[in-house]
Amino acid sequence: MPKIIKIEDFSSPYVALYKSLTGPELRRSLEAENGVFIAESPTVIKVALGAGCRPLSLLTDERLLHGAALELINSYPDIPVFAASEELLRTMTGFALTRGILCAMERPTPLSAEKITKGARRVAVFENITDSTNIGALFRSAAAFDIDAVLLTPSCCDPLCRRAVRVSMGTVFQIPFARICDTPSEWESEGVKRLRELGFTTLAMALTDDSVSINDPRLKKEERLAVILGTEGDGLRPSTVKNADYTVKIPMSHGVDSLNVAAAGAVAFFCFSQRED
Numbered sequence: 409m410p411k412i413i414k415i416e417d418f419s420s421p422y423v424a425l426y427k428s429l430t431g432p433e434l435r436r437s438l439e440a441e442n443g444v445f446i447a448e449s450p451t452v453i454k455v456a457l458g459a460g461c462r463p464l465s466l467l468t469d470e471r472l473l474h475g476a477a478l479e480l481i482n483s484y485p486d487i488p489v490f491a492a493s494e495e496l497l498r499t500m501t502g503f504a505l506t507r508g509i510l511c512a513m514e515r516p517t518p519l520s521a522e523k524i525t526k527g528a529r530r531v532a533v534f535e536n537i538t539d540s541t542n543i544g545a546l547f548r549s550a551a552a553f554d555i556d557a558v559l560l561t562p563s564c565c566d567p568l569c570r571r572a573v574r575v576s577m578g579t580v581f582q583i584p585f586a587r588i589c590d591t592p593s594e595w596e597s598e599g600v601k602r603l604r605e606l607g608f609t610t611l612a613m614a615l616t617d618d619s620v621s622i623n624d625p626r627l628k629k630e631e632r633l634a635v636i637l638g639t640e641g642d643g644l645r646p647s648t649v650k651n652a653d654y655t656v657k658i659p660m661s662h663g664v665d666s667l668n669v670a671a672a673g674a675v676a677f678f679c680f681s682q683r684e685d
Contacts, residue, residue: 410485412473415492423490425512426467443515445568447578450476453511455578462514463487469494469508477509515568521559524584525606528556529632530680533588533603535595535648536563536639537669543567544575545670546637551579553677558585559603559634561595600636600651608634612652613676614644615666619657622679627654633680637673 415423425444444464447453457463463484468477470491481489494508525531532555537543543565550558558567564587565572567580588602589595603610609630620627627633636652638644643666649655658667658675667675 410481410489411487412481412489412491414470415467415490415496417496423467425465426490426510444512445515445573446570447511447513448509448570448574450480450509452574452578453480453509456511456513456573456581459578459581461516461581464512464514465490467492467497467510467512469497472508480509480511510570519584519586521586521588521602521606524557524586525559525608530555530677531557531559531608531634532673532677533559533561533634533636534564535561535599535636535644536592537637538563538565539640540565540569540571541575542640542668542670544572544577544580546673547572547576547579547583547585549670549674549677551576551583553674553681555583555635555677558583559588560585561599562587562589562592563595596645596647600648603634603636606634608632609654610634610636610652611654611656611680612636612644612649613657613672614638614649614655615657616649616655619655622656622658622676624654624656627656627680635673635676635680637669637676640669 426446447456465487466477466480466489468489468491470493473481473491477489532546532550534543534546537546547558547567560567567573567576567585573580589599600610609632611627611633613636636644636648638648656676658672660666666672
């Protein structure tokens with residue numbers, strides 16, 4: 409029998425995990441450190457469940473208890489279901505729920521870079537990308553264009569923060585990801601070397617005097633590629649560009665000098681896709 413708890417105000421201790429989810433410091437302390445992440449919308453929640461994530465509780469607009477939330481509630485009758493008005497949910501979480509349902513889930517056991525890249529031919533490497541929307545969009549493009557795994561440097565945004573999960577449409581659960589290197593300084597000094605030790609030819613997406621076109625035929629012939637994309641605004645660190653096997657640019661028209669990192673990633677993943685069609 410589902411345990412439905414009506415929430416009248418957001419001081420309730422039951423919903424501490426769901427409060428003020430737009431604050432990055434609060435996200436880190438209440439989600440990552442406690443081994444929990446938040447999935448938003450029935451579609452994303454179902455993808456996470458399909459990937460084996462374990463639900464801990466649901467928070468829903470009370471109007472959906474007998475509608476969109478009903479299937480989830482009936483499928484997991486042993487977890488608590490917190491229900492509140494739309495207005496209270498907006499005040500409590502700090503944003504309007506896109507589909508009216510949030511699910512707190514147990515965070516998957518972290519994987520190692522060595523494990524997820526074994527046998528991989530195309531991997532994406534995200535260097536210091538801090539915007540959760542960009543992380544989510546990059547994962548979605550990586551899933552669409554046959555990227556086998558994603559590696560994140562120590563300063564990257566958490567792919568399991570609420571907004572990244574939602575923007576990715578749940579693809580963060582479909583592509584294995586891992587951190588590479590333990591500290592930013594280790595990544596700066598050893599990161600590209602680590603990628604080579606994992607068996608990859610390294611490809612830095614950056615504009616330099618010696619950048620080759622993304623259409624360069626040599627790139628498609630590489631058996632195993634690590635495509636490295638840099639942070640918003642500043643791009644890749646100079647040491648990453650210097651140490652990479654190739655520096656690659658996307659040809660532009662109309663005086664445009666570059667693309668947003670999420671758009672650039674989509675273009676790169678498509679160009680290096682293993683598809684034949």
